[in-house]
Amino acid sequence: MIIKNLEVKHETIPLKVPFKTALRTATEIESVEVIITLENGITGRGAAAPTYVITGDSLESILAALKGPIKAAIIGRDVKEFQLLLQSVQSCCVGNTSAKAAADIALHDAYSRLIEVPLHTYLGGKKTLSTCMTIGVDTPEKMTKAAKSAVADGFQVLKIKVGANPELDIERIQKIHEAIPSYIKLRLDANQGWRAKQAVQIIHEMESRNFNIEFIEQPVPSYDLDGLKFVTNRVSTLIMADESLFSVKDALKLVAGRYVDLLNIKLMKCGGINEAWKIASIAEANGVGCMIGSMMEPCFSVGAAAHFAAAHPNIHYFDLDAPLWLDGDLDVLTYHRDQVILSALPGVGDVQTTFQGIKKDAT
Template sequence: MKIQHIEIYQAAIPLKKAFKTALRTVTVAETIVVKVTCDNGIVGWGEAPPTHVITGDTLASIHYALKEIFKPALIGMPILDRELLFEKTHTILVGNTSAKAAIDMALYDCISQQANMSLTQFLGGYEDSIETDYTVSVNSPEEMAVDAEGYVSDGFSVLKVKVGKDTIEKDMERIRAIQDRVGSAITIRLDANQGWNPKEAVRAIQQMEDLGLNIELIEQPVKAYDLKGLKYVTDNTQIPIMADESVFSARDAREVLEMGAADMINIKLMKAGGIHEACKIAKLADIYGVTCMVGSMIESKIGITAAAHFAASQPNINYFDFDAPLMLAGDLIKGGITYKESMITFGSGKGLGIEGINEEYLL
């Protein structure tokens, strides 16, 4: 069983509403799609959205890496020599984690189909359904409160609230407005996307604690490189702190874990370069007794299906942030994961369960 063809497409799907964070605003989900075909007819799918403010990857860089580096290097390789295949994928090019993730997930799709298992079963088979949160983009307090109320009406009981765009005082207004609107029974997660400095983060989080706000966790309050600042926030607050942009690789995770710089880790395939490295991060965190979230960029259901299969396979992954396909005005694929309000199920298909692509979104 060898890799016979690698095809590369560009796709774009409009969002229903602009997605805003402290780092960027997105109105159209652009992505590079990879189709890997094996000589026995098995087809695997992967994707890589450009998120240059986090990964440094652009549409052009992803396309070049896939077409000029990975495609000629991997065609003809035996797909069941897994460690050799993934070693080559991860060492043939420095960085370029999004392109690596697209190839990686397509290869895992092929391998698990050959094993006659879903990808979740192939990786461990821990959960058969998971619950996602829904993200509230950073806007005015009133608009965010209205959006939050709408998501709760749609069946979501966990909201991920984006903050960190301007002043921390404004962020406090946003949080209060949302909690006043949706009530204390709804769980709120905050994501500052590196938007605070350590001292103001501690001051604000302690205020949240004193006010009794129902905050479950806070993602990446400080700059990705500032591990000492991240540890300062973690050590001086009670609400759990989650490292996101600070952790791309297992080496990054080891440094965060050894320092005790965060209480949790957010794993994303586009940061890790795919499932192979993501499994290492999850296993390492488990050794330290640390729970993880698996999240995503603004991706189509290809990438989210791969991430959800991985997340459901590991016992210490307890938080799931897979709302991106629900933000899109259309579905790039046929098959994959299924949503029922906040619940995600996997179906009985093998691999990722992707049946094909909707060509209307290809460019």
């Protein structure tokens, strides 16, 4: 079944409330949609969003890569040469992981629509998914208010952004911990905001206060792998790599060297579902668990990530709340409290609008 065309569209989607991390504050996302059309009229969709401070991809670079080398690599070829097509997307240009992810998702969507099964069925599984809710970095008072709101909305795991002001981080977590039920689990994401020795000191203090922390993401800069290992080896809390992990080669190094306890896989960083599957399998072979994460990105790409997470046996943690921050209709995913419900339609799914969003005063 020959791929006849590839189209690219983009739109700006505002967020309900600003999303604040140690790296940036976002008030909107640029959503890029790619549509591939097969000769029988079946289409496959993919999506991406630029995140300068993480992937280095801009709106312009994503559009150029999709319209240029990626389109040239797949037009006129048979979608049934599926693995070869996925390899061609990865090898047609250097970098551009967000554009590659959008194309990879579109190919997976088209192929599973062609064989008339949901994407998770094609990938081989369907586990139950529940997401954490992210609490953006802010004053301790505003973060506490957001945490209480998320718990009231039914979220049992909170991902707390820290690192923008390390001196305040312990106070932030202390106030949140005091304001929510003791069974609520916390995940901390420093977004590279601490130094190695500083991270060890902060984590030791948090451990002494029994904050019910499940794990801590990327406490040190992405390039400081020695610092990452320094922290991992000196604290009891599990440490997860995020910005230090982009490629399969990164995964090999991180797990072989025991730099971290866990990996956070994001389609926009690694280049799509096929590469994500390889990373999760490498980690599984080395006894390292994985989380599926998401940027501030379109619902469709998060939906594709959710299908992948539902199928791969080594995805144990789920961070799929990004669509709940978008000020607009959701497609392909339905949320009920903290549960993430996949479409049962072929591919990633068709456009749906059923959702329960976060409250306007969440931060």
